Amino acid sequence: MAHARSGLSWAFAALVPLVFLGVFFAWPVLAIVRLGLRDGGVGEALTAAPTWELVGFTLGQAAASTVLALVTGLPVAFLLARCKVVGSGFVRAAVMVPFVLPTVVVGLAFRALWPDGGVLPIVLANAFFNVAVVARTVGGLWAHTDRRAEDAARALGASRPRAFASVVLPSLLPAIGSAASVVFLFCATSFGVVLVLGGARYRTLETEIYLRTVELFDLSGAAALSLLQFAAVLAVLLLGGLARRRRETALSLRGQVDVVHRPTGGEWGVVAVAFAVVLTLLVPVVGLVVRSLSTVDGWSLAGYRALTGTGERGTLAVSGVDAAMNSVRTATDATLLALTIGVFSAVVLVGLRRGRTPWGIGEALDTALMLPLGVSAVTVGFGYLITMDALPGDLRTSPVLVPLAQALVVTPLIVRIVLPVLRAVDERLRQAAATLGASPWRVWREVDLPLAGRSLVAAAGFGFVVALGEFGATSFLARPESPTLPIVIARLMSRPGQLNSQMAYAACALLMVVTVAAVLLIEKLRVPSSGEF
């Protein structure tokens, strides 16, 4: 039977991303865990009271940061999706900048404002990173939802806030749910920020794992905490998956042209809040640029000039410019890889839902795809080092390893951005195409791809900048002769010398420029949302 076959082939297709995850994620992580378990000590760590304080603090700060990111991100999403105002292009680009900044650098930027560190700057810095996730993910769906449902509610006597709460918000819930789970995982596994701002007082599971692995060589303790983190992440993902399951229903998607308009009345208030959020986001960014230009001797371009060299007393193996070029190449490879796997996975997930495949294989894949977000990138990077020897070819020393690790980090993001839009495409639209003679592949190309085009481009851009700024896993895997820009920055920061830190700030500024350029380019290349694709 054609249908039974298609259900099976979807299930079979689900194996492709699962195998990728198995080889490049589960295996390295399990190897690390096994390494830890072999020496015992897991039970000991799990019964210790400080462990549970760590868990509490990790989840608590993540929850607070997530709420803050949602509250500040939604006005920006509204502005991006619905408003035709001067400066929305600027907002679109500006909101992306914090997201790409290397975590260590953001940590330093916030420390300049709160010299003693503490919980508040940790929460602020985590939210600072993730406003973009909320704005882009929610904005992507918002731009495509039919405005008339809201108009109908208003005509039925609902006030603007009431219409928003009862009509708009429910239709955005899939995207908000997606964004919230991604942000929560990012915040729960946030590394550089907590390391810099928390000091010895405020530690999360992630920084503790790092400290135990790298500084104390307490692998069993680190493994125990990894397991704990893994379990917590799994629990959050399953809850999120269950909540999302019922909400991602068919919406009437429309081209954006139909829904963009000039704000009216109270909407200006929301727009003002959005601009205020974006300007606030720029404070640490501008501070950074100022810092890159100012030396003890006054304004100077010394840091930028130094980028063509290898730092004070040859701190680096290559020049800053070479590192930048390498960053772009690596991030491009990672993005292409992640896009392939991510989009394939999203299509499979939609197909599995449609085919009424039993065994919960859809939920399993959905959850599995999110897991890399929740596992310490440090653990993954370390795991690669001890497992990749077993694969054919000299993968461990190969330059392919870094893009692979980055793709692993980027793929879940791409899935989360593309999936809500694909799921919102009315199934009958696909059926109409099929009855007109379009094969399943053709249906995807003619219906899904054009309708999801915008979010695909957004996902690619997002993936690219995340890969560009990835630090945790890359720091383990990048070879000294081919470092990426964030690695170079961290190395420069850790070495003494006025020129080194000046150069680090300049490299940060450079990274921001590249990010902004990439974001602007993507906006230009964006597929027009109406007319022939």
Added chain:
Amino acid sequence: MSLRIDGIGVRYGAVEAVSEVDLTVADGEVVALLGPSGCGKSTLLRAVAGLERPSAGVVAWDDEDLAGVPVHRRGFGLVFQDGQLFPHRDVAGNVAFGMRMHGVEAEARHKRVAELLELVGLGGYQKRRVTELSGGEQQRVALARALAPRPRLLLLDEPLSALDRALREQLAVDLARLLREAGATALVVTHDHDEAFTLADRVAVMRAGRIRQVGPPTEVWRSPVDVETARFLGCGKILPADVALDLLGITVPGRVGLRSTALRVDSSGTLEGVVEERVHRRDHVRLLVTVRDEEFEAVAPVAEPPALGDRVRLVVDPDGLAVLGDQADRGE
């Protein structure tokens, strides 16, 4: 060149949406699946299109079993209730879609698009955005889109239900003409008997997942197979033969179903009743009258309608009667 449905059943878990349906659609024939909502008629249509997997039975075209043929290779056109036009394509892009899938050359496509838009009364609409069209226009585009690749069978799922009444009646007539002109073989799902009788050569009445009666519209209309079918087809009152003879003075072979038009106010009538309620309709006045303590619906002309409480004379209009058939009349 014919569709044969043989013992088809469709299950959703424990629920049997369609059971043991047999039906044929001959070349150039238009068959309507008529039934109340939730009776399984759309599910049956989707099973024919290949969008639902039957749990039993065979869907065959020219004796070729279609079980292994996926949706896109069946060559069956489908029109949804709400069009489901591709929002990212203009009108021409929608109509040409099926032809592109079949590799028709651009020039031939343009020609046929123009021809079909002309046929559905939307000549020159090629470059219009589908989101700017009215509901009726969207449905016409959907029809043109489905007809464009010359499907061997056209499946219409409540094609006019989303439209307002005046438009629906107009489009039903247009659609009937279009289907005849195109010589289309079609299966139409509808809950509206006017629509079914306007469009179809034969009507299949469905209820609770089963086909209860198949026949030409007049036959189904005049002699519904059982009480529920008669009620679904507008018979508000069902009388046994002896009661009908006693009350109304009509002689029928079995039970008789009375529609609202069965009794007409006419001074030459032999029946007498008292007007209890009165409602104005477009082209007549509908009354509720009591004849010898039994309530009946009746109609009166719009000019000089009787007032409440008036005694009126009534005649029986044979067109408003349906004689319930016996079991032998059921199906094929």
